[in-house]
Amino acid sequence: MQQSRPPKPAIQATSKRATSFEPKAAAAFGAVVRDERVKLGVAQDQFALIANVDRSYFGKLERGERQPSLALILRIAGGLQIPAGELISKVEKSLQKTK
Template sequence: MARISGKLDPNGRLVRLGEAIRDERQRIGISQEALADEAGLDRSHLGRIERGERNVTLLNLVRIADGLGLRTSDILSRAEL
């Protein structure tokens, strides 16, 4: 089975997830770099997640949610997943 990436996600789930993360980050007024630092991620990796280019791991999704002050389920719900 092929690995899932933004290019192999015909249902757009990764894009919706990334958009939900970016929308919340912008809503609370923090930079991509600040969220990446808070989540312990490289800024460029977070950027690829926000663009739906990376299949984010559960642990990193939890770290991003924590950095946004949300539960992981909140992000998934906002992405309609």
């Protein structure tokens, strides 16, 4: 009986040393968040207040310079008025397009 393999992760490790920062994932997350925020018609600094995120840190998130924690993803999704799972799904789809 042949065992099934787990699905490949959306992000592949690019180096041999461990790191928690994934540039492609961070960029995809930032782009999706920016698109969703713009759809709401909310300015970046205003949204940072809504989501309870430091304004300058939020800008870095949108530019893909920082990678959010789970708690931050939940706050951002709440500010965007979408479930966190839907936000992550959009990020995964964005990553699939860039392959």
